[in-house]
Amino acid sequence: MSPPGLRIRCATLDEARRVVSLLLSREIPPKNIEVVSAEPIHDVGAAISGKSRLPVFVISGAGLGIAAGYGLAAATARLYPINTGGMPIVSPLPVGIVTYEMMMLIAILFTLAGMLWEGKLLRKQPRDKTGATDTLSDDEILIVVKGVSAEETENLRAAAGLRTA
Amino acid sequence: MNRLPPSNKQINEDLLRPILDTTWRFYAAVLILGSILAAAILTFAYQVYQGIGVTGKNWPVMWNLYITNFVFWIGISHAGTLISAILRLTKATWRRPITRCAEAITVFALLIGSMFPIVHLGRPWLFYWLVPYPSERMIWPNFRSPLMWDFMAINTYLVGSLTYLYLPMVPDLATIRDRSQGLRRRIYAVLSLGWRGTATQWDRLERAIAIMAVIIVPVAISVHTIVSWDFAMTLNPMWKSTIFGPYFVVGAIFSGIAALILAMAVLRRVLRLEAYLEPLHFDNLGKLLLTMSCLWFYFTFAEYLTVWYNNEPHELVVFWSKVSGRYAPLFWSMIAGCFVVPMIFLGIRRLRTIPGVALASLTIVIGMWLERFLIIVPTLANPRLPFVRGGYTPRWVEVTITIGTFAYFGLLYVFFTKLFPIISMWELKEGYHARSHTVTGTLPVADLPASGRLET
Numbered sequence: 001m002s003p004p005g006l007r008i009r010c011a012t013l014d015e016a017r018r019v020v021s022l023l024l025s026r027e028i029p030p031k032n033i034e035v036v037s038a039e040p041i042h043d044v045g046a047a048i049s050g051k052s053r054l055p056v057f058v059i060s061g062a063g064l065g066i067a068a069g070y071g072l073a074a075a076t077a078r079l080y081p082i083n084t085g086g087m088p089i090v091s092p093l094p095v096g097i098v099t100y101e102m103m104m105l106i107a108i109l110f111t112l113a114g115m116l117w118e119g120k121l122l123r124k125q126p127r128d129k130t131g132a133t134d135t136l137s138d139d140e141i142l143i144v145v146k147g148v149s150a151e152e153t154e155n156l157r158a159a160a161g162l163r164t165a
Numbered sequence: 166m167n168r169l170p171p172s173n174k175q176i177n178e179d180l181l182r183p184i185l186d187t188t189w190r191f192y193a194a195v196l197i198l199g200s201i202l203a204a205a206i207l208t209f210a211y212q213v214y215q216g217i218g219v220t221g222k223n224w225p226v227m228w229n230l231y232i233t234n235f236v237f238w239i240g241i242s243h244a245g246t247l248i249s250a251i252l253r254l255t256k257a258t259w260r261r262p263i264t265r266c267a268e269a270i271t272v273f274a275l276l277i278g279s280m281f282p283i284v285h286l287g288r289p290w291l292f293y294w295l296v297p298y299p300s301e302r303m304i305w306p307n308f309r310s311p312l313m314w315d316f317m318a319i320n321t322y323l324v325g326s327l328t329y330l331y332l333p334m335v336p337d338l339a340t341i342r343d344r345s346q347g348l349r350r351r352i353y354a355v356l357s358l359g360w361r362g363t364a365t366q367w368d369r370l371e372r373a374i375a376i377m378a379v380i381i382v383p384v385a386i387s388v389h390t391i392v393s394w395d396f397a398m399t400l401n402p403m404w405k406s407t408i409f410g411p412y413f414v415v416g417a418i419f420s421g422i423a424a425l426i427l428a429m430a431v432l433r434r435v436l437r438l439e440a441y442l443e444p445l446h447f448d449n450l451g452k453l454l455l456t457m458s459c460l461w462f463y464f465t466f467a468e469y470l471t472v473w474y475n476n477e478p479h480e481l482v483v484f485w486s487k488v489s490g491r492y493a494p495l496f497w498s499m500i501a502g503c504f505v506v507p508m509i510f511l512g513i514r515r516l517r518t519i520p521g522v523a524l525a526s527l528t529i530v531i532g533m534w535l536e537r538f539l540i541i542v543p544t545l546a547n548p549r550l551p552f553v554r555g556g557y558t559p560r561w562v563e564v565t566i567t568i569g570t571f572a573y574f575g576l577l578y579v580f581f582t583k584l585f586p587i588i589s590m591w592e593l594k595e596g597y598h599a600r601s602h603t604v605t606g607t608l609p610v611a612d613l614p615a616s617g618r619l620e621t
Contacts, residue, residue: 013598038173038340039594040367049365054372058380072297076305084309094309097391101317104384108325108377115332115373119366121358139173 006145006153013041016141020044022159023145026152036142054114061110062103069102070095170597171440177340180586180593183436184341190435191583198576205569209284212562217287219562226545226557230567231285236537237420238278238570239319239392240413241530244421245271246326247385250378259449261596262441265589266432267425268330273577274424275323277570282315284566311394318384318391325384329377332370335360336591389417401544402480403472412464419457419503420533423526426450428578430523432587441588444519451522454529455511462504465536482547491556492543495535502532 010016016035023033030048035041073095081089116122148156171179212219222229245267252260283292295316297306306313339360342353360366393413396404406412426447433442469488472480487496510516510525542557581587 035364036362037364037367038336038362039591039598040371041364042371045364045368045371049368052369052372054369054376058376072305073308076297076299077308080304082307091309094314097314097387098308098317100387101314101321101384104380104387105317105321105324108321108328108380108384111373111376111380112328112332115369116358119369120363121335121360121366123359 006148006156008143008145010141010143011139013037013141016041016143017044019143020047022156023143024048026156026159028145028148032146032148034144034146036144038139038141041141052118054111054118057110057114057117058107061107061113064110065103065106066099068106069099072102073098173594176590176593176597177344179438179440180588180590181341181344183582184584184586185344187583191579194579195576198572198579201572202569202576205566205572208562208565208569212284212566213289219560221558221560221563223555223557225548225553225555226542228285228541228545229557230538230559230563231281233534233538233541234567234570235278235281235285236392236413236541237534238274238281239389240417240420240533240537241424242271242274242278242322242326242421243385243389243414243417244274244425245269246322246329246381247271247418248422248425250329250381250385253374253378254382258596259446261592262438262443262588263425263429263446263450264592265330265333265585266429266587268326268333269578269581269587270421270425270428271326272323272330273574273581275319275326276577277574279319279323280570282312311391311398314391315395318388322384322388325377325381329374329381332374332377333589333592334585335370336362336367337586337589340590341586386414389413396540396544401548402477402483403468403544404540406468408464408467412468415457415460415464416533416536419454419461420530422450422454422457423529423533426454426522426526427530430519430526432582433519436582436587438588441593447519447522448517451511451517451525454522454525455507458504458507458511458529479547479549483543486543486547487539492539495539499532499535499539502528503536504532 008019010019016037020033020035024030024047030050033048035044035048074090077089145156220229220231245264249260249264249267252264283289286292295306295313297308297313299305306316308314335357338353338357339362342350342357345353390410390413393409397406397409399405429442429446429450432438469484472484486492506528507525510521546556547554
């Protein structure tokens with residue numbers, strides 16, 4: 001069984017920032033570092049959370065919404081062309097309004113889906129309680145470092161002046 | 166006075182108290198509001214059983230209190246999401262304690278508002294004909310009709326507002342999960358979607374909220390514009406107006422802010438949130454409300470001036486019926502409620518206290534309801550064909566249902582505050598820490614942490 005990883009508890013945001021900075025300076029890959037906190041730490045998030053593809057989700061959703069909206073408003077009107085008294089069967093402005101609303105609707109749903117996917121939500125908590133939030137007190141920040149050998153752990157402990165709990 | 170910011174623990178305790186402890190006030194509120202709502206439901210059942218004729222609705226005034234309520238509640242729904250989104254986008258730091266309160270108003274008001282077109286139907290069980298699906302004859306809804314645009318816009322706004330309310334709630338739901346046991350824990354575990362608060366999750370959540378804030382503003386504006394087009398696309402006097410879209414949007418935001426302030430004032434008192442909903446919030450929202458009052462008055466003046474100056478006979482009949490005729494008491498009450506009282510209580514700095522702002526908000530909410538009524542009924546009572554002129558007097562059926570919806574709104578709020586923190590805890594914590602720490606956007610140079618604890 002692989003070790004649960006190095007776990008560091010910090011009492012303040014500044015401490016957490018310093019520890020993450022130290023870990024990165026020791027060339028530990030950002031994907032191996034996990035910071036669990038009760039509030040966002042923006043600079044830490046920017047340093048270790050990687051590139052977001054959320055805009056791709058949103059644009060894809062908007063594109064799909066345009067197609068769906070146009071299909072709903074224009075294609076259905078052509079399927080059953082009712083008498084419009086000489087006015088167009090597919091009128092651009094009403095079709096535009098329905099298309100716009102569908103574009104927004106599906107873009108919203110895709111944003112939600114993208115957030116769930118990229119945030120790795122709807123997944124079970126780790127079985128070994130690594131990084132489990134219920135082990136944290138209100139003000140603590142937990143830093144979990146995966147794939148660190150015992151020797152590296154000792155080096156880090158010495159370099160950062162960490163106390164062993 | 167400079168107070169020390171509360172610790173994370175203190176914030177959790179204060180804001181989770183209404184959820185974890187149930188007092189007699191909760192049961193009393195549920196009993197009273199639930200009874201009024203039950204009366205409204207029974208009245209609606211009576212209306213369905215007896216037929217729509219039991220209301221005061223009659224030719225030519227076929228749109229009555231129900232459509233007034235529809236427009237009113239859709240307007241109130243602009244409080245939350247729009248205001249919250251604008252404050253987020255402008256990075257207004259004082260927004261933090263009020264955004265969730267506002268977003269919840271949007272969802273509840275939309276739920277209530279979207280109910281009224283169905284209540285208004287003579288055969289409400291056929292409302293599903295609006296849903297775009299192929300029927301057995303392959304006839305789809307007519308998307309050329311503004312009523313279908315309404316359906317599309319309101320549904321988009323409802324989904325967007327629910328998402329916009331839910332996303333920032335996820336971390337707080339996880340906080341409740343971690344402090345609960347048994348069934349409650351299991352429910353909140355599902356609702357919090359497995360949130361752990363990792364840096365990646367925070368990053369994606371904040372991005373998603375920012376994207377939603379950008380998306381929801383044009384959606385909100387489109388919704389009330391489309392509602393206004395239900396009227397403006399006709400040739401009826403005082404409805405056929407090119408400024409009806411922005412006029413409705415301004416009115417919606419105006420009434421929405423007023424409703425938000427009222428809700429905040431009640432919550433502050435009942436849930437003892439004085440430490441979080443501070444006078445500053447009421448002062449800032451009061452100033453915003455004052456601006457909106459001026460803007461609303463400008464649009465109203467422009468609307469009435471052009472009608473009066475054009476001197477078109479059919480329009481003038483409606484105009485005079487409002488200004489000096491049958492509807493004059495309602496018209497001048499509206500002007501007093503939406504402009505005169507707010508000018509006094511919001512314009513004079515000494516009077517812009519929490520009770521003053523709340524009082525002005527109350528008169529605005531009443532005034533805006535009257536405005537919706539005055540847009541709909543006088544025009545329908547005085548159409549272009551003079552031989553079908555009539556009037557409208559509400560009967561007990563629609564009055565009871567109208568009162569019931571206000572109780573329904575209150576009840577939804579009571580349940581919401583019982584189940585979820587009414588103030589976003591994580592945003593509050595972030596705000597307090599941001600005040601005491603200047604974030605540079607880059608990590609500090611690695612040095613020795615003072616007291617980190619290593620677990621091996």
